[in-house]
Amino acid sequence: xxxxxxxPSGSRTTTTRARRSWVVTMASAADPLLVLYGxxxxxxxxxxxxxxxxxxxxxxxxxxVHCLSLDRxxxxxxxxxxxVVCVCSTTGQGDPPANMRDxxxxxxxxxxxxxxxxxxRFAVFGLGDSHYQKYxxxxxxxxxxxxxxxxxxxxxxxxxxDQHPTGYEATLDPWLERLWRALGRTVGPATSAHHQSxxxxxxxxxxxxxxxxxxxxxxxxxxxxxxxxxxxDDRPVCDVEARVRELCDAARExxxxxxxxAAIPPRLLRSSSETASSSSxxxxxxxERRPAVATVLVNAPLTAPDADAEVRHVEIxxxxxxxDGEPPHRPGDCLAVSPLPLDDDDDRAGETRAATIxxxxxxxxxxxxWVVCEGGEGSHVYVGTPVRATALVExxxxxxxxxxxxxxxxxxSAFATHPREAERLxxxxxxxxxxxxxxxxxxxxxxxxxxxxxFPSVRMxxxxxxTTAPRLRPRLFSIASSASATPDAVHLTVTAVRWxxxxxxxxxxxxxxxxxxxxxxxxxxxxxxxxxxIRDAPPRDDAPLVLVCTGSGVAPLRSLVxxxxxxxxxxxxxxxxxxxxxxxxxxAGDFLYREEWEALAADPVALVGHPELRTFANDEKSDGxxxxxxxxxxxxxxxxxxFSRDGDAKDYVQHRIASHAMxxxxxxxxxxxxxxxxxxxxxxxxxxxxxxxxxxxxxKVSIDDARAxxxxxxNRGRYVVEAW
Numbered sequence: 001x002x003x004x005x006x007x008p009s010g011s012r013t014t015t016t017r018a019r020r021s022w023v024v025t026m027a028s029a030a031d032p033l034l035v036l037y038g039x040x041x042x043x044x045x046x047x048x049x050x051x052x053x054x055x056x057x058x059x060x061x062x063x064x065v066h067c068l069s070l071d072r073x074x075x076x077x078x079x080x081x082x083x084v085v086c087v088c089s090t091t092g093q094g095d096p097p098a099n100m101r102d103x104x105x106x107x108x109x110x111x112x113x114x115x116x117x118x119x120x121r122f123a124v125f126g127l128g129d130s131h132y133q134k135y136x137x138x139x140x141x142x143x144x145x146x147x148x149x150x151x152x153x154x155x156x157x158x159x160x161x162d163q164h165p166t167g168y169e170a171t172l173d174p175w176l177e178r179l180w181r182a183l184g185r186t187v188g189p190a191t192s193a194h195h196q197s198x199x200x201x202x203x204x205x206x207x208x209x210x211x212x213x214x215x216x217x218x219x220x221x222x223x224x225x226x227x228x229x230x231x232x233d234d235r236p237v238c239d240v241e242a243r244v245r246e247l248c249d250a251a252r253e254x255x256x257x258x259x260x261x262a263a264i265p266p267r268l269l270r271s272s273s274e275t276a277s278s279s280s281x282x283x284x285x286x287x288e289r290r291p292a293v294a295t296v297l298v299n300a301p302l303t304a305p306d307a308d309a310e311v312r313h314v315e316i317x318x319x320x321x322x323x324d325g326e327p328p329h330r331p332g333d334c335l336a337v338s339p340l341p342l343d344d345d346d347d348r349a350g351e352t353r354a355a356t357i358x359x360x361x362x363x364x365x366x367x368x369x370w371v372v373c374e375g376g377e378g379s380h381v382y383v384g385t386p387v388r389a390t391a392l393v394e395x396x397x398x399x400x401x402x403x404x405x406x407x408x409x410x411x412x413s414a415f416a417t418h419p420r421e422a423e424r425l426x427x428x429x430x431x432x433x434x435x436x437x438x439x440x441x442x443x444x445x446x447x448x449x450x451x452x453x454x455f456p457s458v459r460m461x462x463x464x465x466x467t468t469a470p471r472l473r474p475r476l477f478s479i480a481s482s483a484s485a486t487p488d489a490v491h492l493t494v495t496a497v498r499w500x501x502x503x504x505x506x507x508x509x510x511x512x513x514x515x516x517x518x519x520x521x522x523x524x525x526x527x528x529x530x531x532x533x534i535r536d537a538p539p540r541d542d543a544p545l546v547l548v549c550t551g552s553g554v555a556p557l558r559s560l561v562x563x564x565x566x567x568x569x570x571x572x573x574x575x576x577x578x579x580x581x582x583x584x585x586x587x588a589g590d591f592l593y594r595e596e597w598e599a600l601a602a603d604p605v606a607l608v609g610h611p612e613l614r615t616f617a618n619d620e621k622s623d624g625x626x627x628x629x630x631x632x633x634x635x636x637x638x639x640x641x642x643f644s645r646d647g648d649a650k651d652y653v654q655h656r657i658a659s660h661a662m663x664x665x666x667x668x669x670x671x672x673x674x675x676x677x678x679x680x681x682x683x684x685x686x687x688x689x690x691x692x693x694x695x696x697x698x699x700k701v702s703i704d705d706a707r708a709x710x711x712x713x714x715n716r717g718r719y720v721v722e723a724w
Contacts, residue, residue, distance in 0.1 A: 033183070034081045034268070035067040038088035038100025038138070042473065043127050045069070046405050047172060048087045053204055053407070054176065058185040066264050071099035074270045075106045079117055083154075083183065086142060089127040094134030096142075104138075107145050117151035123179055125172065129162040133685055136160075154182040166438040169406065173431050207261040208254065209374045210462040212365060213386050240342055240524045241293045247340050247395030248526075250387040252289055254396045254466055257375030260382030285323020286528035288474060291338055294320035294525050296518040297489055304589030310496040311552055311592060312516050313480075315489040321529055328483030331560040332534025332722070335490060336474040338526040339401075339511040341394055348400060348514060355399040355449040356390050362452070363462040365389050371462070389462070395472070399448045401510035402470035403441050406434075408448075411460065411468045418457035425455065444501045475511040476530060478677070478722065480555035482563035484570075493555040493592065532556065534675060534720060541567065542613055544576040544635055544672035546664060548653050548687050550583040553678025554592050556722050560675065565606045577609035577637030579660075579667055583653035583678075585645040597639050607637040616670040633666045653683070654690040664691070665698035673718045680723035691719075 033055050037048035052067035063083075070088075078084070091097055096104050124146070126139020136159045143157045158175035160168035286292040298315035316335065322328060329335075341349035357367050365371065371392060373384040393399075406429055413425035427433040428440065440446065448469050452458070481491035496516040497509025515525065534556055539545055541564065547557045557580070567573035582597065584590035600606040608614065618631040642656045657664055668674075676687050688710065695706035713719040 031082045032063040033065045033083045033085065035065065035085045035087070036070050036073055036103075037067070037086070038070045038097040038103070040089055040091045040097040040099075042471070043168065044087045044089045044097070046407075047125060047127065047168065048085075050172075050407060051085055051087070051176065051179075054180075055183070055185060057204070062185055066268060067262065068264055068268065069099050070103040072264075072270055073103065074268055075103050077268055079119060081120060084120055084122040084151075085179070086122065086124045086139075086146075087127070088124070088138050088142060090129075090132070090134065090136055090138040094132070094137040096138040100138070104142070107142075107149070112149060114148065115150040117146060117149040120146070120151040121154050122146050122151045123154040123158070123182070125158040125160070125175060127160045127162075127168055131163065131681065131685070133688065155179060166434055167442060169434055173434070206461070206463045207375060207467050208257045208463045210363075210365075210371050210392075210466065211374065212369050212389075213372050215370045216386050243342060244291060244293050244340060244524075244526045246388070246391045248289060248291065248338075249385075249395075250391040251395040251472070253373045253384040253387055254392065257373035257382050257384055258467070260376030260380055263376060263380050284529050285326055286321060288336065288338070288528065291336075291526040291528050292321045294490075294527050296515075296520055296523045296525060299516070299518050299520050299523075302493070302592045307589040308585055309551075309590075310498075310516060311590075312494050312496065313593075314492040314494050314515055314518065315481075315486075316492065316525065316527065318483070318486075318488055318490050321490060321527060328487065329479055329490065329529050331479075331482060331538070331563045332532035332556050333479050333559075334476045334530045334532045335479055335492060335527050336476050336530045337511055337515065338474045339398075339472065339514055340526050342524060342526065343514075346514065346517065348508075348510065351400050351449065352394055353390075355452065356393045358452055359393055359397075359399070359448075359460075359465055360389055360462070362459045363465065364459075365462055373466075392466070393462075396466060397448070398470045398472045398510070401447055402473070403445050404448055404451065404468070404470055406437060408468040409437065409441075411464050412451075412455065412458050415460045415464070416455060416458045421455050421457050425458075444503060444505060445507055475509075476724075477515075478532065478553075478555040478559070480558045482559050482566055485562040485566040491555075491559075493552045493558070495552045532722065534560065534722060539564075539673045541573045541575045544609070544613075544637070544667045544670050545578040546667050546672050546674045547578065547580045548657070548674070548676045548678075549581070550653060550678035550683055551590075552592070553722070554582060556677050557675055558593060558596075561600065561606075565600065565603075568605055568610070574610040574613060575605070576613040576670070576672075577635045577667070578607045579637050579663065579672075580607065580639045581642065581653045581656050582639065583642040583644065583656075583683075585643065587641070587643045587646055590643075591641065597641075601639040607639060609635065609637050616666075618666070618669050633669070635666055635670055636663050652686065654686045657687065657690045657694065661694045662698055664694050668695070668713075671718075673720070674713065675720050675722070677722040684721050684723045688719075 033052075035048045035052045035055070037044045039045040039048075048067050052065045055062070055065045070086075088100055089097055124139050124143040126136040126142075128136030128139070139157065139159065143153075147153065155175075155178050158171060160171045162168070164170045295317045296314060297317055298313065300313045302311045302313050303309065318328065321335070341352040343349050360367055360369075367390055369389045370386045371389045372386050373382075373392070375382045409425050410429035413422050413429055416422035416425055428437040446454075477492045477494060479490055480493045481489065492515070494512055494515050497512045499507050501507060518525070539560075545560070545564075547560070549557045561578060561580070564573075564575050564578065568575045580597070582592075584592065614635050614637075615632055616635060618633050640656050640660060642651050642653045644650045644652050674691065676684055678684070692703065692706045692710050695701065695709045696703050699706065699709070701709070710719060
């Protein structure tokens with residue numbers, strides 16, 4: 001699954017003040033433009049790169065354009081930037097993306113003068129999802145804070161809504177037109193017209209050049225002493241660790257070339273040590289650039305064969321993901337898994353291999369060729385280390401799962417030799433063809449491999465493919481075990497993602513299905529540990545817990561309960577009661593870890609808590625007003641399941657919470673921390689609204705006061721949501 005899913009975006013434009021001009025101040029086209037982005041899943045980065053790309057088309061008299069992520073930007077240089085465009089997504093339940101958090105914390109410093117950014121003119125575009133209560137809140141807060149520090153806005157805040165059928169570009173297109181006018185730039189983007197010339201379809205220079213070179217000295221076509229027994233596969237037989245290293249090193253070569261091509265002035269860049277320290281996995285021995293190669297120990301089904309979704313319990317060797325002397329994971333942490341094609345017997349790896357060979361064939365590069373990536377110019381040119389062409393494509397690109405962005409079709413139109421294909425691609429890339437592209441691409445979740453089948457005349461050079469096709473991204477899985485309770489294994493609860501598109505095409509999650517098919521004892525995963533959201537608000541042993549989860553959302557909360565119970569049994573910890581609400585579709589086939597939960601519910605301490613912590617003196621009113629007296633209340637921990645498809649009426653976790661309202665209310669009054677984990681669709685908001693109604697009814701306050709109470713819990717770290 002994808003943890004803390006980014007709220008992608010779409011087409012609801014929100015103005016911050018009614019009846020005002022969209023342009024607050026005009027800028028000079030010669031001023032340098034700084035484009036900064038905070039991105040969790042890549043959407044905000046795509047928007048930022050598009051802004052930078054189109055701004056660079058402004059002609060010879062246009063100022064320089066620099067685009068970089070907020071975690072790489074030296075924030076103390078912000079007052080020196082005359083023009084700034086910020087693009088940011090909102091993750092989870094209103095959080096900024098991980099690569100934006102250090103930047104945001106700096107802006108919130110009370111010591112910053114109110115006129116710090118008087119010389120800065122700015123614009124902000126946010127990516128969000130209106131299904132969330134805190135829709136686009138990261139962008140809204142950033143916009144307000146920049147104004148508070150004296151910056152002047154170029155135009156109104158732009159907000160995209162993922163609920164719009166055609167995605168964020170429905171809002172972005174008109175917002176960009178206003179931005180270019182405010183900046184005084186005539187960019188003439190290739191996507192602005194339907195009938196555009198072929199020469200204009202690929203007006204931008206390719207950021208990376210790929211050259212075929214001789215194999216490094218001492219390395220033949222097959223350096224391994226044990227040749228591959230498959231005559232149709234030229235790839236050498238090698239151990240999995242070497243294979244992972246080769247793929248990651250090849251992808252890193254592409255990254256280095258792109259960094260050189262960006263030519264960011266050193267004064268705008270944070271030091272590498274500062275950037276590393278802000279990473280959620282910075283203290284770990286293994287990272288995305290250098291993942292661990294971990295053995296799968298256990299892979300067992302948790303659901304019945306006829307269940308609506310296949311969920312599996314997977315255990316990974318803990319020693320494989322920890323460096324020497326490195327502390328183990330904590331409750332709430334995640335395991336990032338890179339879906340690299342490692343298993344030759346896997347059908348997806350075979351599809352990736354076939355698509356890779358086809359990409360290279362159309363680029364005029366042999367599958368056994370060695371290549372180097374080059375980027376930048378002048379003194380900033382980067383000439384990379386030779387890598388195998390197949391390793392470069394397989395390690396850097398997602399050819400079988402992710403859908404390409406609009407710019408991919410724009411670039412492809414310049415390399416289509418068939419007139420009808422070229423015309424159709426130009427239509428897709430145009431503003432007028434946005435809806436048609438959505439029907440073809442996003443709705444059907446077409447991948448690059450399928451695109452190659454649909455457009456056989458496209459002969460895209462490898463440099464263009466590498467810089468426009470989707471990059472291979474890791475997937476995050478919440479760890480379902482406590483390191484103290486199961487020190488030898490890291491547990492995962494993995495739902496094998498499968499669905500059908502509007503036209504009935506079968507789709508499978510690239511990473512989840514690879515894990516679901518992993519063979520215990522032999523299969524390996526490229527992975528590393530990542531800090532999770534719950535570790536930011538660890539509960540005290542003597543504080544009650546209210547845990548709400550659905551489906552595989554049970555994983556982080558199982559870890560939390562395991563850790564708490566283990567301390568009680570083996571370290572003498574006195575733990576307060578824990579009340580668990582678990583939801584799934586059917587009791588018979590979907591009840592995850594049923595025997596485990598039933599054993600915990602029957603234990604004299606595990607969920608009901610230490611006897612001395614099962615009561616408390618209620619001396620606090622829900623609205624924070626002075627107490628009128630003391631009331632001794634009992635706290636009832638336990639396990640409450642909800643099966644939404646077993647009865648005539650659907651029974652969800654929020655319904656179970658409502659039916660146990662007083663039980664929940666007493667836990668809240670005793671200082672309980674609430675953790676909610678599961679699908680980011682409607683469940684988190686439904687649970688929150690139910691909690692507010694519980695406070696309203698049991699606390700005898702108004703709904704506004706009840707909302708303020710829950711909001712206060714959230715601000716104090718007592719209401720935590722882990723949704724994806």
